[in-house]
Amino acid sequence: MNKRWPEIVKHALIITILGFSFFPLYMTFNISLKNNKQFAASPFGLPDLAGLTETFDWVPASDKPGTYDPKSINAAIEARERGLTPESKDWPMVRKSTSTTIHWENWSKAWGIVGGYIFNTVFVAVTAVVCALCLSMCAAFFFARYRIAGSSILWYVFLVLMLMPSVANLIPLFMLLRNLDLLNSLWALVIMGTTGAQVVQIYVLRNFIEDIPQDLFDSAEVDGASPFMQIVNIVLPMSGSVISTLAILQFIQLWNDFILPFILIRDDALLTLAAGLVKLDGEYVKMWGEMMAGYSIASIPLILLFVFTMRLFVKGIAAGAVKG
């Protein structure tokens, strides 16, 4: 009995912290199902539990099957007797309680806004991840396998980039991309995503390839395998977990990146997700429900990625933090 209390206290404290950190998630999901009136009347409860403070909305009367409100049906029948159609101006409106309605249409409207952004982001992220991994795999193989004139100097050329924060070079980069006519183009983001990931990926992959027994490469070379074939047939089959960890890390980074799209992309249809959300947030009349539905939709791909790759994810985050 005496030993149980400390455990309970620990659980309680952890759950309290978790409760606070889950609160924003809960609110996002919760508000995404409400309209502004429901939100104002009952911000915290779920929509179908919020019957205490009823709110009303004016909707057209309806006698369609599935309408259970007798007032609405009667008003519709009466109006039809007067010779009106649902399209006409004088068609009666009835008060309808909204506090028990779940507004799933927020999600479909939000998808209409955010969907395009998501496709753009997926395109940029997937293309950049594939390009970056191909290039850095080749470069890492070069560094791990060969000692040739200039290879150590080239290695330092790459390594120095780790020290270089990308603060100062933002403006010249913008001018460069403008001169290359890459402004307002998703390819600029792909190129920058590919370039930005090179150093860390080459560093990690080089260490990985150096840990493979080098005799494997030597014997492959005797059998006449070109360096490229060595990569495909020896390195790739072994490197599943390290490649997927790198890919996930870069994917998350590109998913969250907003400074570059914010500066480079002017066209609304080409915005990536993070920059698109900022624009959505800047709109004057705020439909909180739709905005929160948009945020939820934006989170879903990463949550799915997390569910399927939980083990790699946890490992990758810790590794990425150490590597910086």
Place this chain on the structure above:
Amino acid sequence: MPKVISFKQIRYRWPVYLFILPSLFLICVFSYYPAINAIYHSFYRWNGSAIEDFIGLDNFRDLLGWSPTLWTVLAVWICLMMMALTGKPGWAKGWAKWALCGFVTLVGAIIFGAVGEISLSSATEATILGLSAADAASWITVSMVSVIGAILLNIVWNNGFTNAIKVLGVVFGTLWFFDLSMQNTGDKILWYGFAVIFLLVVANVVKMIPSIIAAVFIHRLKNEKAQYIYRVLFVVPMIIPAMVYLLVWKFFYDPNQGVLNIILYRTGLIDLLIWIDGIFHWGVFVEGRPPSWLGDAKLVLPSLIFWGFPWVGVVGVLLYLAGLSSISEDVYEAADLDGVNWFQKFTKIELPLILTQVRINLIMMVIATLKTYGQILIILGDSGGPKGVALVPGLYMFKNAFVEGYAGKACAIGLVLFVFILILTEVNNRYVRVEK
């Protein structure tokens, strides 16, 4: 062993260079070229396109000022910082280090003062090396005094100061530094930005504590299954995209419909705040006007600090847990036998083991805070909030480059930041990481 290719073999083995060519091309064009271009243009008055005049070090002089006192304090401050962080000054022994400080200061003063003055070529008085005699005398005096003072300080420092007093010294030195920098001839906004960064760094140090507490509590749970579940649960809220998290918090702070104000009004906490305000006369929480967290100049910085409550970072928790998992049960049993209480267990067993991770996180956090501007840009716009209270150096750079068209000045700000970050990265690589 890697395959060695000698000079003679290059003639027929040159295709291996093709493997590195695409990566090399990319980083040369998109990483090195902009960086070198930024250094180049920091010596120019440049608007991003047509206007491009060479002005020497004027950009830096305008930004940093050239008060010799300031540079002395800065040099001493950096040395103190290095000593406090590392505890082992390796690059110079004893008083030589402090003499070197003074020398660097002197050279710095000459470069920033004299060269800048010459390149301005608008000096009207009689000058030595482009400086008026009085100015020259003043900074030479200050430098001499600082060298002597530094030597004295070094003797006292190495004899019988406790760590707490050293830390206090560093803190007060920093405050003095910022106080001086505010009276400096340099760019007031930039120095204000550094002061804001300093405030945010201090706040972020405090915000590291919840992660440590959470990790220790999870680690101490007896039930391993519960440990695993909590670990996964802690990751989940951090999976949502950073931008979503940012915008949801921005919504929380909305004055009329934001969740924070709703909570304050529903629980009646607002009355408490109004009562406190009545005592201290902040003029922030007033009856009948909901506090506008991001719209009131006095509230912006507290709001930014409170941002992201309860401040549990997934990276931190996972790293600390990894560090803690190496403690064996025997240690705890021995501690129990010795009658060690729960808090002593933390300070004597757990904290020393995760200290490496804490230090890594600390340096990473400082570097990230120095660089930060994206979030503030999203939350408060490019003006840095009402009255520019949150105009951090990064954001000031962004504003100069993309709003006001002073691209050359912006490049110079970027370089100043770069130097700060480089020093910290160097401290990190040389002293913090190795001791695993």
